[in-house]
Amino acid sequence: MITLIKKLTKPLLLPHWYQDLLLAIPRLVCGYLLTADFGSAKFGLPWSPKDNNLHLFEVAFWFPHDVAAYGGIFKMFPVFFAWMGAFSEAVGGIFLLAGYQTRLFSTLILLTMLVAMFMQQWQNGLWNMLPAMGFAWVALYTSVIGSGRFGIDHLVTK
Amino acid sequence: MKKYYISTLVMIVLFTSSCVQPTRNINITLKLHLKGMKDVQRVGVKGNDKPLSWDQGLPMNPIIKDSLYTVTYTTKTGYNFTEIKFTVDDKAELKGQPNRRLDFPNTNRVVYEATFDNPAAKAN
Numbered sequence: 001m002i003t004l005i006k007k008l009t010k011p012l013l014l015p016h017w018y019q020d021l022l023l024a025i026p027r028l029v030c031g032y033l034l035t036a037d038f039g040s041a042k043f044g045l046p047w048s049p050k051d052n053n054l055h056l057f058e059v060a061f062w063f064p065h066d067v068a069a070y071g072g073i074f075k076m077f078p079v080f081f082a083w084m085g086a087f088s089e090a091v092g093g094i095f096l097l098a099g100y101q102t103r104l105f106s107t108l109i110l111l112t113m114l115v116a117m118f119m120q121q122w123q124n125g126l127w128n129m130l131p132a133m134g135f136a137w138v139a140l141y142t143s144v145i146g147s148g149r150f151g152i153d154h155l156v157t158k
Numbered sequence: 159m160k161k162y163y164i165s166t167l168v169m170i171v172l173f174t175s176s177c178v179q180p181t182r183n184i185n186i187t188l189k190l191h192l193k194g195m196k197d198v199q200r201v202g203v204k205g206n207d208k209p210l211s212w213d214q215g216l217p218m219n220p221i222i223k224d225s226l227y228t229v230t231y232t233t234k235t236g237y238n239f240t241e242i243k244f245t246v247d248d249k250a251e252l253k254g255q256p257n258r259r260l261d262f263p264n265t266n267r268v269v270y271e272a273t274f275d276n277p278a279a280k281a282n
Contacts, residue, residue, distance in 0.1 A: 054236075060236065061178060079178055
């Protein structure tokens, strides 16, 4: 079990430190935007907008309704999927920013963004899919390589 | 092992089910003054929270034709504010400007009085 966790945590390192630094930039920007803006607007964190009236780890009242509208399994468990999606953005953003358990949270973010792209924004056209697509591309490579040199994952596994 | 997975799944579903923001009913009355407009056919309001939407305006009723219109509705929300814009003959006001914001942190009833295309408003 410990070996598996270590394997999941240990990042792949590129040959030169500046290559890791370059790939860390989109990860840091996306992590920050997810937790400071997109996620915290619908998931209760200490920095959520005060007027949104969200308590800690609470999902916004409207989100399960939106999720239920996707139909199928989302309609069967709208609260679960809404909570998981909002958690992935708001809390996943913190972990992405810190580069801690990067693969695990990147996978959650990637799945959330795929749902956002194909279930929420598909009918609204490519332009509206772009934000979710941007996060998805970053989460895709961080779910493969992990945090790189510039993250807690590297510090705890080296 | 199977029991463990099922009970974990049930606990996750129960835990997340209890973590939805509670909502309350807010009763909102809007009064809209029109200035210098004639033969107005439709006056409405668009906004964030149901029964409002940004696609279709909720019709407002004339108190004085071409001058004063009103509507009262109840919205269910967890937030302490909502955002709206008025429309006259399907044309929205305040183009390129922020939406009107109605705050209701400590009340369940709001009366909001405004003049079309003029962001200054009086809320009670």
